Amino acid sequence: MKIVKVTAMWCMSCLSMKKVWRKVFKEYTDLEIVDLDYDFNEEEVKQYNVGAILPELIIFKDGKEIKRIIGEKNKSELFAIMGELNEEN
Amino acid sequence: MKRIKQLILILVLGLLINPFFSLVKAENQINISFFYSSTCLHCHDMRDYLGELQLEYSNITVDYYEVNDGDNMDLLNRVATVFDQSAEIPTVVIGGISFVGYNSQIHLDLENTIIRYSDNDFVDIMDKILSQVDVLITDIDSIERDVIKLPFIGEIEIESLSLFLGAVILGLVDGFNPCAMWVLIFLISMLINMKDRKRMWAIGVTFLFTSAFVYFLIMVSWLQLAVSLVTVTWLRYLIGLIALVFGGYNVYKFIKNRNVDVGCEVTNDKQRKKIIERIKDIVKKRSLVIALLGVVLLAVTVNLIELACSAGLPLLYTQILAYNDLTTGMYFFYIGVYILLFLIDDLIIFTIAMVTMRVTGISNKYSRYSTIIGGVIMLIIGVLLIFFPNIIMFNF
Numbered sequence: 001m002k003i004v005k006v007t008a009m010w011c012m013s014c015l016s017m018k019k020v021w022r023k024v025f026k027e028y029t030d031l032e033i034v035d036l037d038y039d040f041n042e043e044e045v046k047q048y049n050v051g052a053i054l055p056e057l058i059i060f061k062d063g064k065e066i067k068r069i070i071g072e073k074n075k076s077e078l079f080a081i082m083g084e085l086n087e088e089n
Numbered sequence: 090m091k092r093i094k095q096l097i098l099i100l101v102l103g104l105l106i107n108p109f110f111s112l113v114k115a116e117n118q119i120n121i122s123f124f125y126s127s128t129c130l131h132c133h134d135m136r137d138y139l140g141e142l143q144l145e146y147s148n149i150t151v152d153y154y155e156v157n158d159g160d161n162m163d164l165l166n167r168v169a170t171v172f173d174q175s176a177e178i179p180t181v182v183i184g185g186i187s188f189v190g191y192n193s194q195i196h197l198d199l200e201n202t203i204i205r206y207s208d209n210d211f212v213d214i215m216d217k218i219l220s221q222v223d224v225l226i227t228d229i230d231s232i233e234r235d236v237i238k239l240p241f242i243g244e245i246e247i248e249s250l251s252l253f254l255g256a257v258i259l260g261l262v263d264g265f266n267p268c269a270m271w272v273l274i275f276l277i278s279m280l281i282n283m284k285d286r287k288r289m290w291a292i293g294v295t296f297l298f299t300s301a302f303v304y305f306l307i308m309v310s311w312l313q314l315a316v317s318l319v320t321v322t323w324l325r326y327l328i329g330l331i332a333l334v335f336g337g338y339n340v341y342k343f344i345k346n347r348n349v350d351v352g353c354e355v356t357n358d359k360q361r362k363k364i365i366e367r368i369k370d371i372v373k374k375r376s377l378v379i380a381l382l383g384v385v386l387l388a389v390t391v392n393l394i395e396l397a398c399s400a401g402l403p404l405l406y407t408q409i410l411a412y413n414d415l416t417t418g419m420y421f422f423y424i425g426v427y428i429l430l431f432l433i434d435d436l437i438i439f440t441i442a443m444v445t446m447r448v449t450g451i452s453n454k455y456s457r458y459s460t461i462i463g464g465v466i467m468l469i470i471g472v473l474l475i476f477f478p479n480i481i482m483f484n485f
Contacts, residue, residue: 008353008355009274009275009278009279010271010272010274010275010278010353010361010365011271011274011352011353011450012270012271012274012353012450012451012452012453012456013351013352013353013450013452013453014353014450015274015448015449015450016449016450016451016452016453017450018450038355039361039362039365052354052355052356053349053350053352053353053354053355054352054353054355055352055353070350070352071349071350071351071352072350072351072352072452072453072454
């Protein structure tokens with residue numbers, strides 16, 4: 001799976017989510033994570049049609065978008081989403 | 090038979106009315122001395138108010154002293170010396186108390202003093218001054234205010250405690266408003282990349298101090314305006330209405346967004362980019378002095394721009410302060426407390442970043458709570474301003 005993580009340097013929610021992401025994503029060995037900054041990687045961000053709430057995680061499987069996770073999520077919520085995605089695919 | 094019925098009726102009515110008569114105690118006669126000038130606006134307001142009081146309380150008389158006539162100015166100077174105050178107009182002396190100036194608080198204090206003196210003994214200092222009898226320090230009275238006793242602190246006036254708690258709560262709620270916070274976060278993130286702690290401290294502290302100073306100046310100027318217009322009733326209604334609109338909007342925003350994902354809202358791309366470029370420019374500057382000047386300008390601009398986002402609570406707090414007759418020092422003290430609490434989350438984030446060299450984020454769900462708490466507070470203050478202004482003045 002590939003996760004495109006769109007965050008911003010000024011965004012409190014993105015900062016507060018860092019710890020949760022670290023804890024959850026280390027449990028998955030086959031993840032490819034791409035970090036994009038809303039202001040510094042403007043052109044790439046535009047390609048993904050990102051909405052008005054940050055952070056936004058766009059998840060791809062075999063090159064196909066399968067899920068978007070918008071805003072703050074706690075550890076158990078994120079584990080549940082990732083578990084569901086693994087089961088489905 | 091008819092006459093007997095009439096007699097019984099008179100007797101019964103007499104018996105019913107009699108207890109009321111026996112309860113009514115003869116009220117003390119109160120003499121009020123009023124120093125004024127025919128050209129002073131507040132003196133006109135005070136004169137009208139004293140006229141209203143005379144209609145309401147039959148036991149008061151008012152002696153008028155136009156300070157430009159005869160020896161009245163000398164008399165006012167003697168009054169000022171006795172009460173250790175400046176000889177200003179309007180001045181009103183009742184018993185052992187002297188009131189200088191005119192505002193809503195004096196309104197209430199004057200009436201409360203009349204009520205108190207009507208049933209209690211008091212020393213008429215004006216009578217002593219006119220009779221050239223020495224005024225003793227014990228003759229001077231003071232306004233009675235409600236006092237409560239707190240552990241460790243001791244006795245404290247309800248008014249002071251309420252204003253202090255108001256500053257703490259409103260400042261804290263206002264501080265969680267994310268409008269200007271993003272600039273500090275971005276600035277800290279850029280500074281951390283520099284890995285120069287001294288420079289980081291200097292630029293960060295300058296930003297926070299300037300933000301606090303700008304907010305202080307804004308609140309002081311609002312307060313000044315509010316104090317000068319405190320007796321204008323329609324303005325109280327207008328501000329009450331503004332509070333209801335702002336408060337209602339916050340509550341609406343909370344309800345509308347309650348199911349929307351918690352996160353950072355991306356708004357006003359153009360303005361954000363401009364500010365980001367300015368921060369990048371400041372951080373790149375080789376000369377610390379120029380960088381500091383840049384950050385001062387940045388803090389001023391950001392706080393002025395973002396003021397529209399969080400004007401409600403500071404505006405209402407200054408209005409509450411204006412309704413309470415305080416010294417300039419005390420006004421500054423309460424505004425200082427408000428600003429300290431307003432900046433407390435910024436200070437915590439900045440200090441942690443400086444010590445750990447890592448930027449910590451506070452979840453945006455707290456700013457969502459601050460929206461609803463702030464909204465409800467504004468609604469309550471709005472209702473109080475319009476319907477129960479005495480509560481705002483802490484005169485229960």
